[in-house]
Amino acid sequence: NIRHAADLARLLPGEDPKTERQDDIEHWIVTYRELTAYNRELIRRLARPAASPDPVHAAPEALDLPLAQAHALRIRLRLYYWMARGRRLRKSSIAKVKH
DSSP: OHHHHTOTTOOOTTOOTTOOOHHHHHHHHHHHHHHHHHHHHHHHHHHGGGGOSSTTTSOGGGGGHHHHHHHHHHHHHHHHHHHHHHHHHHHHHHHHHHO
16 A cells, blocks of 8 residues: 555665664665666556546556555655765764774
């Protein structure tokens, strides 16, 4: 359902948002970039048959479009989280080295 797809608290197996290991952070950035690309393509394909404004006459897969969009938003926000986490930890480690 859409609520589950958009649940920002839902993590992938093995994902630890508190990790400070740079290799873990890079792993999740790569993972979420790949998922973002996959979801972008999925949405593009699902949106194509949705040309009919009447849901009764729309292709069945067009009904999955809002679900895919909600999921894609969650994936994109997780990517942004990991990118920001990596920047924060890099800045923190640079500041420690300077002192």
